[in-house]
Amino acid sequence: MKGRLVARYGLLTALAMVLSYIETLIPLSFAVPGVKLGLANLTVIFALYRLGPKPAAALSLLRVALVSFTFGNAYSFWYSLAGAVLSFLIMALLRRQDWFGELGVSVAGGVCHNIGQIAVAAIVLRSTAAAYYLPVLLLSGVLTGMAVGAAAAVLIRRIPPFER
């Protein structure tokens, strides 16, 4: 039983890392720093719906740590962490309240990820100039959140249930 859990979480964590890596190959942040596809959120949303909030939280934090240490730097770790924590809390809340479908949860998560990043940037730079990017990051959070949410909705329904 325990072995299965380890394998399952390991698989999802690896998948999240690969998706984060693929994301670095698609440069979206040509105009505004911080714009990302948020592909790795696919695994977090999947885990949130299929495994529950605790495994999803673990996956999200592990992913941030591993990806930052592998591809990022000290700054990107804090940005990602703030984004991931805020995004996860909102997604878990919305999931539990059952107000929205996967699409809404994903969009809220994408937007909150960006808001968390901006908050850290404002603190690091000691400047409110960070808010200047808010509209663009809101927009990109909605668009990428829609794409990821639509994909997550399909995966959550199509991937056969895990064995207990």
Place this chain on the structure above:
Amino acid sequence: MKRWRRDLLLIALLLAAALTLFLLPRPSAAGAAVLVLQDGEEIGRYPLSEDRTVSIGEEAYNLLTIKNGAAAVTEANCGDHTCVRTGWIDRTGEQIICLPHRLMIKVVGGGSSDWDAVAW
């Protein structure tokens, strides 16, 4: 499928928020000032946060106006008036140039130009 509708409502609301923020006047970078250079030498530096008018030169005359966090040359006796037509500047790095008077006014300080150095 009521949740679908709520999803779309959420998306619409967020897009509206983004659009509203986008259309709002953007605050200039905090602490930004204008630097006035003539022949490449600094002849003045004024914070954008205080409204004022500064008259630069006598025969070669430009009137620098700072108002509501932005700066512009509102009067000049140079030939081409390019400086006046440049209009208001408030972002770090923006500048007004009056070539006939060898005058350059640029916005310095503030956070936005630091952004290039930030890795996400």
